[in-house]
Structures are given as C-alpha cells and as structure tokens.
Amino acid sequence: MMLPVAGRFVAGEGPAEALEHVRQLNDRNVKAIVNLLGEHYDDREAADADAREYRELVEDIARSDLEATVSVKPSQVGLDLGEDVFRENLEGIVETAAERDVFVWIDMEDHTTTDATLDAYEELAREHGGGVGVCVQANLKRTRGDVERLADVPGKVRFVKGAYDEPVEIAYKGKEAVNREYEALLEYAFENFDGGIAIGSHDPAMIDRAIELHEEHGTDFEIQMLMGVRDDAQVELAEEYEVYQYIPYGDRWMSYFYRRAMERKENLWFAVRAVLGR
Ligand code: FAD
Numbered sequence: 001m002m003l004p005v006a007g008r009f010v011a012g013e014g015p016a017e018a019l020e021h022v023r024q025l026n027d028r029n030v031k032a033i034v035n036l037l038g039e040h041y042d043d044r045e046a047a048d049a050d051a052r053e054y055r056e057l058v059e060d061i062a063r064s065d066l067e068a069t070v071s072v073k074p075s076q077v078g079l080d081l082g083e084d085v086f087r088e089n090l091e092g093i094v095e096t097a098a099e100r101d102v103f104v105w106i107d108m109e110d111h112t113t114t115d116a117t118l119d120a121y122e123e124l125a126r127e128h129g130g131g132v133g134v135c136v137q138a139n140l141k142r143t144r145g146d147v148e149r150l151a152d153v154p155g156k157v158r159f160v161k162g163a164y165d166e167p168v169e170i171a172y173k174g175k176e177a178v179n180r181e182y183e184a185l186l187e188y189a190f191e192n193f194d195g196g197i198a199i200g201s202h203d204p205a206m207i208d209r210a211i212e213l214h215e216e217h218g219t220d221f222e223i224q225m226l227m228g229v230r231d232d233a234q235v236e237l238a239e240e241y242e243v244y245q246y247i248p249y250g251d252r253w254m255s256y257f258y259r260r261a262m263e264r265k266e267n268l269w270f271a272v273r274a275v276l277g278r
Contacts, residue, residue: 006257009228010037011249015057018249021227022068029238030245032068033105033224034061037250038076044085047078051089055096062100070097071105071246074117079109083116090120098128103156108135110164111142111171118146125155135200137162138182139171147185148192156196158224159185161203183209195220198244202230207237228260 002013011021015034022032036054041047054070054077061068072093078085090106097104106121108114121134132155136143139162150157161178162171172178183206189197190213199210202225214221222242225234237243248256 002253003257006253009226009248009257009260010253011227011247013249013251013253015053015060015249018247019060019064019066019068021247022066025245025247026067028235030234030243032066033071033244033246034068035071035073035107035246035248036076037248037252037256039073039109040075040080041078042080044078044081047076047081047085047089051077051092054093058093058097058100058102058104061102069103069105069244071107073107073109074113074120075109079113079116086116087120091124094124094128094132098131101131103131103133105133105156105158106135108137108160111140111166114140114142114146118149121155122150122153125153130154132156133158133196133198135160136185137164138185139166139178141170141172143181143185144188147188151189151192156198157189157193158198158200159189160200179203179205182206186210186213190214190217190219190221193219197221198224200224202226211241226260
C-alpha cells in the first residue's frame with residue numbers, strides 16, 4: 001500500500017486513482033500527462049506488461065472526457081532488452097493512441113538511449129503526422145544538433161534541463177551552464193519550430209523566457225510541471241497558458257517518491273513532517 005505522504009507526488013497505485021486526479025486537475029484548467037512508474041526492465045514479461053497497461057490506459061482516457069496524454073520511458077517498454085523490443089512495444093502504444101486521438105510522450109533517459117529514442121520518435125511522428133512527442137535535455141552537448149534535426153518533424157518536443165548525471169565530456173555541468181544552454185535551445189525552437197514546444201521546467205526564469213519568446217515569435221508552447229511541485233503556480237499559469245501536469249502512478253512509487261523528497265530541502269522536510277504527523 002502507498003504511504004499517504006507519497007500522495008503529494010504520486011497519484012496512487014492504479015489507473016483509476018490517476019484518472020481521478022486528472023479529473024480534479026482538469027476542473028482547475030490544468031491538463032495531464034499520465035506516467036506509469038517503471039524503468040529498466042530486464043525481462044520481457046515486465047516490459048510487455050507495462051506496454052499493455054499503457055494501451056489500456058489510452059483506451060480509458062479515450063472513453064473518458066478527460067484532457068490527458070501519457071508518457072512512456074523507453075527502458076520501461078524494453079530498450080534494455082534491445083531496440084527491437086522497445087520499437088515493437090512503443091509502436092503498439094502509439095498505434096492504439098493514434099486510433100483514439102490520445103497523445104503519447106516519450107521520456108528521455110540517460111545518454112546511452114538518446115539515439116534509439118530519437119530514431120523511434122522521428123519514425124513514429126512522421127508515420128502518424130504527429131500525435132507523439134519526445135523529451136530533449138539541455139545538459140547534453142549534442143542536444144543543439146538534435147533539436148535542429150527535430151525542427152521539421154511533425155510532433156512535439158519537451159525541453160528539460162536533464163535529470164541524469166552524465167559524463168563531463170558530453171555534458172554541461174553546473175546550473176549556470178545548463179540554464180544558458182536551455183535558453184539557447186528555447187531561442188532556436190521559438191524561432192524555427194512551427195509550434196509543439198513544451199517547457200518541462202519549474203524554473204520561473206525559464207518559463208518567463210519562454211513567454212517572452214512566445215510574445216516575440218508567436219510560436220505556440222505549453223508548460224509542463226511535475227505533480228506536487230509548484231502546484232499553485234500551475235493553476236495560476238493555466239489561466240493564461242496551456243499547462244500540463246506530469247502525474248506518476250503505480251506500485252513502483254517508492255524510488256520516485258524518494259528522488260522527489262531528496263532533491264529539495266523543503267520537500268524533504270515536507271516528507272519528514274508528514275511521517276511524524278506534524
Ligand atoms: P531546477 O533547476 O531544479 O530549479 C530552478 C528553479 O525552479 C529553482 O531555483 C526554483 O525557483 C524553482 N523550483 C524548482 N523546484 C521547485 C520546487 N520543488 N518548489 C518550488 N520551486 C521550485 N528529465 C529527463 O532527463 N528526462 C525526462 O524525460 C524528463 N521529463 C520531465 C517532465 C516534466 C514535466 C518535468 C517538469 C521535468 C522532467 N525532467 C526530465 C526533469 C528535468 O530534467 C529536471 O531535472 C527537473 O525538472 C528540475 O529542473 P527544473 O528546470 O525544474 O529547475
């Protein structure tokens with residue numbers, strides 16, 4: 001059973017709880033990106049089971065009147081087992097979603113997965129004329145080139161700073177360098193993309209910069225933040241802009257909750273206080 005304290009960052013263990021959370025969010029004008037927690041499976045059963053659950057989730061979303069998309073991790077649907085397994089499972093999800101008009105995001109994992117992830121994204125986005133999005137990470141030096149490659153692909157691109165500790169040879173290190181690169185990537189995207197830009201960040205400075213660039217170039221964009229992080233700001237921004245909340249659910253909630261609680265002092269205090277009942 002999920003600890004109540006984890007409920008700030010994780011919607012519950014099953015899809016029904018996740019979709020109930022989506023309903024409450026939609027009532028406040030915030031849209032949803034639903035993520036089934038899971039990664040790095042080394043057996044085919046587990047990868048196929050999560051792919052199946054995503055297809056069912058897509059069908060549940062399509063049957064509802066909810067404003068919701070899904071987001072899948074490559075290693076959750078088989079990338080560690082081989083590119084062929086990943087492709088097969090991802091294609092199954094995207095095909096089901098395309099038939100039902102539900103959008104599919106592909107999360108980006110560490111640098112060893114970037115080529116396989118972008119190749120799969122590009123092929124599926126071109127085949128379906130959109131309906132798919134991929135995440136790119138500002139901390140990787142290669143990303144400028146990747147973003148140029150993605151400019152004319154008919155999908156969406158989520159820009160994040162990058163959650164993985166990458167080798168110094170291939171990555172920008174330190175907040176300042178990553179922020180600088182993030183802004184440079186946004187400048188390129190707002191100038192060169194037809195739309196489909198997602199700002200996957202809680203950083204007010206990056207969000208303000210995106211708004212400035214939107215006003216300058218008129219390019220469409222959306223803001224994406226995690227469940228439990230700046231929830232009030234999400235609702236406020238949604239009065240003027242398109243805002244999505246990334247909502248994890250599933251029985252593998254412990255390590256995700258631990259990461260969120262550890263990444264900021266105030267989150268850690270929140271967790272400790274909740275456990276102590278204060
Ligand atoms: P940070 O650099 O962490 O913080 C900058 C500023 O933002 C802070 O100074 C503060 O003002 C504000 N802020 C940040 N957190 C809080 C908080 N808890 N409360 C109040 N203010 C806060 N990474 C990947 O590698 N692959 C992915 O597929 C991926 N998908 C993501 C999807 C979404 C929707 C989001 C939001 C993030 C995703 N990330 C992903 C994570 C991302 O790479 C960053 O690690 C993470 O978002 C932290 O960077 P940041 O831009 O939010 O701001």
